[in-house]
Amino acid sequence: MIYLDNSATTLPDPTVLTSFQQISSNYFANPSSIHPLGGQVEQLFHMAKKQAAELLKVRQEEVVFTSGGTEGNNMAIKGIALQHQQRGKHIITTEIEHPSVLEACRSLETLGFHVTYLPVNQSGVVAVEDVQQAIREDTILITIMHVNNEMGSIQPTKEIADIAAKHPKLFFHIDNVQGVGKVPLSLSHPGINLCTMSGHKIHGLKGTGILYVDNRTTLFPLFHGGEQERNLRSGTENVAGSVSMVKALRIIKEKETTTLDQMYEIRNVLFEALQEIPEVIVNTPNNGAPHIVNFSVPGTKPEVMIHMLAEKEIYISTKSACSSKQADASKILKACGFTKDRTTSALRVSLSYETTLEEIYQFIETLKQAIRQFKKVME
Incomplete structure (x- = not known):
């Protein structure tokens, strides 16, 4: 074969599968439980988050584990829109985004938000000048992917981040599902506020992912409940999935280097x-x-x-x-x-x-x- x-998806790495199975079998308690077994699982979860932060060169509290790219994109886009709609209701994106971005934007249009869908050239790349010119007084979000999932075109995210950094009232979200481990991206740029990653694109498991949320950024949560993940994603944490996600991230980062x-x-x-x-x-x-x-x-x-x-x-x-x-x-x-x-x-x-x-x-x-x-x- x-x-x-x-x-579309990758073959899970055997060590990723092993880590998921071992954690599921040996550390199955609820990390919110106050008994010692729950405490062990909570420590394991925090360790996974710490390791993810080290790999991504961000702060531990800026890592939010998700179920993948679709959830991460929706959390970022709808979370910014609903949290900051009093500041403005204008969003900028491109015509070639993943459906989870485009449909999230279209859903917000039904709630009164205005979305600018920027064109791309024949190489599938948006013009930085178009992004600059599209920014309005009421713009609260720019959401543009790093690598296009069909064309493989690489967007000028660094240059867009440079522009975003000059507009402190707006946020910049990058869908980096296709770029992780293949096209380097520094999340330390002050103009980048949010970034989506998915486990099953990097030989991890389906149903795992990470949303980077810098500590200056506030989101309206899509899930309400037990206030897990800094109140951004309520629900019992998928500790085995999070550990396996970090394992996959570590492997793909090493391969990116070598x-x-x-x-x-x-x-x-x-x-x-x-x-x-x-x-x-x-x-x-x-x-x-x-x-x-x-x-x-x-x-x-x-x-x-x-x-x-x-x-x-x-x-x-x-x-x-x-x-x-x-x-x-x-x-x-x-x-x-x-x-x-x-x-x-x-x-x-x-x-x-x-x-x-x-x-x-x-x-x-x-x-x-x-x-x-x-x-x-x-x-």
């Missing part, structure tokens, strides 16, 4: 090989993230190509996993200004640090065969 759909260049090399081989196939048009910019390559095969149906590759046990995807079962054109590629023949025939290959050159060569040959087979059937 050749698995090239790592932006193996990132190798991932870029493999990605470049894939990029160049795809460009040499006459029927293929590469959509991802050359300076994109090291693990995502999006391409179109005009005249073909992406779902057919995916099934043809799957017959050879090679697994890729079309769009975001959250919208891949929708048969319409890719909204991301459409926002980039691509023609219909490209937006309706797009495919995505997403690598992990375990992906090998041999797997890429085999994928390329199988893709060529699938294209030839498709063309023959259509003749």
Whole structure:
């Protein structure tokens, strides 16, 4: 099997699974319980938070464990909007955000908020000048992803953070679900207030994640109850999930330090090989993230190509996993200004640090065969 759909989800690391199982079996008590067993679990939870903070180079109290990217994005966006709506009701985002960001923004529009959806260029990158010009007196939030989940384009988050830092009345949230461990991002920048991460994108477990909330930022909580997580996320803590999340974060950070260049090399081989196939048009910019390559095969149906590759046990995807079962054109590629023949025939290959050159060569040959087979059937 050749698995090239790592932006949808990743294979859990065996040590992550082991840590989750061990904690679940041996430290099952409620961390809020006052007996010694509960105290042990509470200490373990605080240790996980301390380790996460060290890995992210932030303060321990700025780490909030979540169930993943969707919850983190909703906590950040709705939390800021509802907490600070007396200050203003204007939000800035882009047209190519993940559905959990776009739909959160649209839900707020029904409550009287105003959202500016900024365009992107053909590389899938928003202009810093557009962000600057979109800021109004009543702007309370900028929410822009770091790495696009379909295109692999990298947004100028540092430059946007520079702008945000000059406007202390607004907050800047980054959806970094696709960037963690692959595209470095410093959370110490004074212009970055919130950042979302997800465990299952970094060989962790589904249902785990982190929302960074800097200590200057206040949120209206989506959950009310026992006041866990600084009253930001009530509910009994998923201690085993949090420990496993930190384990996955540690592993991916180590690989980012030691193996990132190798991932870029493999990605470049894939990029160049795809460009040499006459029927293929590469959509991802050359300076994109090291693990995502999006391409179109005009005249073909992406779902057919995916099934043809799957017959050879090679697994890729079309769009975001959250919208891949929708048969319409890719909204991301459409926002980039691509023609219909490209937006309706797009495919995505997403690598992990375990992906090998041999797997890429085999994928390329199988893709060529699938294209030839498709063309023959259509003749």
